[in-house]
Every structure is written in structure tokens, then in C-alpha cells.
Amino acid sequence: MSLSPDLLARIRDASAHHGGPRAAMLEALRMIQQEHGWVSDAHLAEAAQTLGVGLAEIESLATFYSLIFRQPVGETVILLCDGVSCWLNGAEEVRDALMARLGIGFGQTTADGKYTLINIACVGGCDRAPAAVVGRDRRLVGPLSPEGVAELLEGGL
CATH class of the missing domain: 3.40.30.10 (Glutaredoxin)
Structure with missing residues (x-):
């Protein structure tokens, strides 16, 4: 399941608002998780591409924070x-x-x-x-x- 056009637009807006793509990575992960409940590998790749950052860079951030869920969680x-x-x-x-x-x-x-x-x-x-x-x-x-x-x-x- 890919990210919605609305969510992609909000991620781009976060980049502009937070001072650039790297500064917006955590906010993008938070928005994805809020919408989908967790951050899948596919969503991570889409966020990296949207922000123009490396996949490894955003993945290292996602795995650093224990409250960014990298696998499905319960209701x-x-x-x-x-x-x-x-x-x-x-x-x-x-x-x-x-x-x-x-x-x-x-x-x-x-x-x-x-x-x-x-x-x-x-x-x-x-x-x-x-x-x-x-x-x-x-x-x-x-x-x-x-x-x-x-x-x-x-x-x-």
C-alpha cells in the first residue's frame, strides 16, 4: 500500500516547514505511523524518495526510535x-x-x-x-x- 497523495504533500510541506529534508524525517515517520499504524519498508522507501534522502539514513532514524513501529502493532x-x-x-x-x-x-x-x-x-x-x-x-x-x-x-x- 503506497502513501496517499495527501500524505506525500504533507511530508513535502514538513520538509519546507522544518528546515529541510533531514530535519523533517522524524516528522514524516510520525505522520506515516499516525495514518497507517506503523512504518513499512515500502512506506520508508517512499518517504526517503519524497524527501530526497537516502533510504539507509531514514531507516537508521526509524530503527533508533522505539516509538516508531517497524512492524504491525495491535489496535x-x-x-x-x-x-x-x-x-x-x-x-x-x-x-x-x-x-x-x-x-x-x-x-x-x-x-x-x-x-x-x-x-x-x-x-x-x-x-x-x-x-x-x-x-x-x-x-x-x-x-x-x-x-x-x-x-x-x-x-x-
């Missing part, structure tokens, strides 16, 4: 914090409960394509530890508990 992405504050406040138990409930490990997607679970160094929610960022709207949730995992997955938190 709901759960970014579970494994920072010190969360760890000290029970993140391991929340992790275990999530993995057991979903039947997946970190970096995996449920068979029904509904959830992807990703560990991340910090979500910036130390005051809500243990915390996670959930969904396309990147909603910060916490404090989480093993008992609250079901509610989290049902969208109640």
Missing part, C-alpha cells in the same frame, strides 16, 4: 514503564498480570490483533507508578495493579 498499544519508580512500586507484578491475561510477551501482539505490549524505559508518570501509556491517544494510566489489569484492558482506567 491498542500498551507501553508499560520499566523505570525505577515503576519497578519499585510493583511494575513486575503488573507486567506478569498483563502477560498472563494477554498471553503474549513484550514486543508481541495478541492473535486477534487487539493488543501489543511494549516495555519502555520511562513514560513520565512517576507520580502514578506503576504506569503505562495506552492507545493511539497515548493516555497515561496509573497507578496500575495486577488486580486492575482487566479494567485497563476493558478501557476503564
Whole structure:
């Protein structure tokens, strides 16, 4: 699936707005992911061509950032914090409960394509530890508990 003419135009506009093609690469990746949910190899090549940068250059940027998804992800992405504050406040138990409930490990997607679970160094929610960022709207949730995992997955938190 190729990028829409509208998205290609927005990528070119980003290049002009952000001070050139290299400065706009991350914004282009973000826009692609926002529209498609992830950045495929084909989309990466189209973005490189549109910006006039090398494929290896934009690919190195895409693989550097953990929040640029290079493979399909579930409808709901759960970014579970494994920072010190969360760890000290029970993140391991929340992790275990999530993995057991979903039947997946970190970096995996449920068979029904509904959830992807990703560990991340910090979500910036130390005051809500243990915390996670959930969904396309990147909603910060916490404090989480093993008992609250079901509610989290049902969208109640």
C-alpha cells in the first residue's frame, strides 16, 4: 500500500516547514505511523524518495526510535514503564498480570490483533507508578495493579 497523495504533500510541506529534508524525517515517520499504524519498508522507501534522502539514513532514524513501529502493532498499544519508580512500586507484578491475561510477551501482539505490549524505559508518570501509556491517544494510566489489569484492558482506567 503506497502513501496517499495527501500524505506525500504533507511530508513535502514538513520538509519546507522544518528546515529541510533531514530535519523533517522524524516528522514524516510520525505522520506515516499516525495514518497507517506503523512504518513499512515500502512506506520508508517512499518517504526517503519524497524527501530526497537516502533510504539507509531514514531507516537508521526509524530503527533508533522505539516509538516508531517497524512492524504491525495491535489496535491498542500498551507501553508499560520499566523505570525505577515503576519497578519499585510493583511494575513486575503488573507486567506478569498483563502477560498472563494477554498471553503474549513484550514486543508481541495478541492473535486477534487487539493488543501489543511494549516495555519502555520511562513514560513520565512517576507520580502514578506503576504506569503505562495506552492507545493511539497515548493516555497515561496509573497507578496500575495486577488486580486492575482487566479494567485497563476493558478501557476503564
